[in-house]
Amino acid sequence: MEKQNLPVIEVRNLKKHFKVKNKGILHAVDGISFSVMPGETLGLVGESGCGKSTVGNVIMRLHKATDGEVLYKGSSVLDSKGNESMDFRKKIQIIFQDPYSSLNPKKTIQSIMEESYRIHNLCSGNERRERIEEIIELCGLEKYVLDKYPHELDGGKRQLVGIARALSLGPEFIVCDEPVSSLDVSIQATIINLLMDLQKKMNLSFLFISHDLSVVRHISQKVAVMYLGQIIEMAQTDEIFANARHPYTIALLSAVPKINFKEKTSRIVLTGDVPSPINPGEGCRFAPRCFLCRDICKTQKPDLKEVEPGHFAACHFYEESREKAREMEAGRT
Incomplete structure (x- = not known):
């Protein structure tokens, strides 16, 4: 099968269990499967504690999977090492829920944005600054923001910085972990519409994690409903x-x-x-x-x-x- 016909991300029987001292095993994610096609948004919904964010963290390898597979265009993400692992990390990014704690308070926005370029040895000097300015402006921010610290920005601008950081390496798939849940409704609308515009421009695929059904209905083509670590229903958004x-x-x-x-x-x-x-x-x-x-x-x-x-x-x-x-x-x- 040609790679362009493959899902960008395919999750197969994914499990993540945590040992709880003197109690047993917590089944945070317990055998879920789904796929996300190029340019598609899968909304993952459910009440707090059902395992939604854990799914995103395992895909990003922030948690080690207990069992199962995560495939990027047919290649294993969880077993990758060395240069292959670094390539996956460029193509799979995450937007965190809290736009404040996800940004280093001791660094300027410029320094935060430069970090991914330094890690992956991509461009330098004026070229790096120009690329960062382009991404910042693409996300609706002005250049002066680059010289600010996170605490000097409001919640909406901080989240836009988080989006810009996720886009900086040219990803194909982004885990959006409740990216608007802590923001005012008007700011939520701005960011959701921005994500949809960026998706069209860059052919991005999203795993959009949320408990807000109205937001999920607006942005997603397909919806998966989780309950206590398991997907209990999945279909096209209108059908759900x-x-x-x-x-x-x-x-x-x-x-x-x-x-x-x-x-x-x-x-x-x-x-x-x-x-x-x-x-x-x-x-x-x-x-x-x-x-x-x-x-x-x-x-x-x-x-x-x-x-x-x-x-x-x-x-x-x-x-x-x-x-x-x-x-x-x-x-x-």
């Missing part, structure tokens, strides 16, 4: 929002504020306790909170299977989920 099949996804979507006030619906409120990710049981991890839960759900884990063309869900009773949800939203149960 119009025809969700997993009870957890349906409950998440019911919580999204609706503009049409004439539409009388009730939010689906989940009851029960969230299971511990430490030594989880064999059944469905959503079972204690699920409105479709039956005995089989407590003992047998449902596989992530294709329930419709291009639409995957991990639920024993996915065929009943939509109708049951309509009844709950209408207040009939």
Whole structure:
């Protein structure tokens, strides 16, 4: 298969477990698979603690994978060494969630931007300064910012610096780890639109990690929903929002504020306790909170299977989920 037809990033059965002293093994990421094609954005959503950011950190090799594979255009990222590893690091970058703690407070923005060029021995002197100025301006910042320290900039500008730094080596794939969650709504819109413009100009691929469904719907072509370390539903964005099949996804979507006030619906409120990710049981991890839960759900884990063309869900009773949800939203149960 030609490389241009391969996914930019392919994740196969990826696992990341942490040992918790005197308690057992925390299954932060537990056997997930997905792919991101050139120019595509995959939105990875789920509540806090489900393992979204850990996925991004393992892809970036900030955490060592417990098991599984991460492939960049068919070549292993996790097993790469030497020059091959350095090449991967140029092509795969990350935008961190916190635009303040991710920037060295003791360095100017110029020095922060130069660091990646020094590590990879790319250009020097005036050429380096010119390239940095071009990237800074491409990200909507003025040149004077280069002489400032991070604390002298507001949150929006700091995050734009983070984006510029991620773009400095000409990457093809960027992990966006909740890049707008700590910013004002107006600044969020500016940065999201900037990312979409840069994607078109540079043919970038994104793994966009977020808990904000409205942002994910705006920027993503495909959505994967995580729950306690596992992907429980995945499909094209429009399909997820119009025809969700997993009870957890349906409950998440019911919580999204609706503009049409004439539409009388009730939010689906989940009851029960969230299971511990430490030594989880064999059944469905959503079972204690699920409105479709039956005995089989407590003992047998449902596989992530294709329930419709291009639409995957991990639920024993996915065929009943939509109708049951309509009844709950209408207040009939």
